[in-house]
Amino acid sequence: MTQKKANAVLSVEQVSKSFYVEDEPPILALSETDLEVQKGEFVAVIGPSGCGKSTLFNIIGGLIPSDTGQIVVEGKKTNGPDKQIGMVFQEESTFAWRTVEENIAFPLELAGVPKQDRIKQAAHFADLVGLSGFEKRYPAELSCGMRQRVALARTLALEPQILLMDEPFAALDEQTRMLLGEKITEIREALDQTVLLITHNITEAVQLSDRVAIMSFRPGVIKRILDIDLPRPRGPETISSDKFGHYVGEIWADLREEAARGLRESERALADEH
């Protein structure tokens, strides 16, 4: 177990989760996972596909219950989705029938914020993610990267302390991904937020994080936590530095055997089906 620090804003404590499929042995997705995130920190959780990253994301976000253990936000055990945690999803998630402004105002609407204030807030967050001037557009009129920013602004609208993101850039091309990563870093500094990013992209993890938690393949546990000691902002010079490359290499060395094991198991599962 990691040592407890007093100012952890989010802690994952001994969280386990199994999935049951009929006529098959249960799959242990997460096994007594522990993770602590300090206030203002940017932590990435990285792991091979099928390691239980998304399960961890859903449990922290309160969308699915864990079998054992608990999620603690600012010293309080959560029960379902917590107001202090804002989730950003991997899939394109904007509402096609709402304009950018109405999308961003969605959570405010649920919270009963009056219309005038909602619109003002929405405009503010649209501006923050660089979508000023697009408030009246529908998602269908925007690019993928812009839609993902709408989704981000919608999550930010409630001003959660913790931003919990599950591969938010997975559907984007490499360059858009890098730029959006920089945007998130800026926003996080402006709003003084804590970020937990779930990803399988090593470069992205090193580019953005203070610490990278490496997960093992099934059952998922945090195998190792690596401090990323690089200056911010992390522009092209940082990314091309030896130190950056060294971090990427180190994470890959750890991840490689897990990813290989994951690949072997999924291929075996496919072979068994025939």
Added chain:
Amino acid sequence: MLTTPIRIRAFSLFAIWLIWEVNAQIAWLVPEVFTPTSQIFAGLAEISVSPVFYEHLFFTIFATGFGFLIAVISGTIIGIALGAFRIFGRAMNPYIAAFASSPKIIFLPVVMSFAGWGTETKVTMAVIGAIFPILLSAYAGMLTINPVHIRVARSFNIKWYDLVRKVYLPSLRHPLLVGFRLGFGAALVSVVLTEAKFGESGLGFLAMQYYGLYAIGKMFSVLVILFALAMIANFLLDRFATRVPH
């Protein structure tokens, strides 16, 4: 603006009128039924000044509209419920499919036995006719709702009624419009059939009465009015649809 579809539409209407009129003039195919169009226009002119006609028209519109409205509300609610509770939906699916594809007129004796001969029976028949296309499209739409939208909504701790109002209903806007269209047609069919078979009022009754009196021109003019009614309803639903975003 004379766009190509409008030209094609106008031309085909003219072509049908021409074929009809030529057939009537040379008295070729069942001339006693396919009467000259002048008689149909004369019939239209005659009934359009008769107050009795407007009473019948009102009865048909009222029964269809009221039945359709009930079907819209209840069909949408049932369809959403079936989709929201998947196991329930799967369990009920065969029954719904059986009911949906059976001719609704078989329910008429049952409905009449407790709703009588009047408007109640017509309204009930309209509901029975319209509800299936509506609930089936709502149900089918529910199965294609983007799951991430539900997860987003849940991450904001959404209440169930807000989930229905702000996620389910807007997600269903396209399938529901299709269902409403089909449902309105079915409601009108059910009402007119009921009127024609057992009614004492309404356009279906009127058409059968003219047929019985051998007033073929007037009978056709009632059919023309029914056709116009269906077109107007479709037009209104179309207008409504254009106000729905994407």
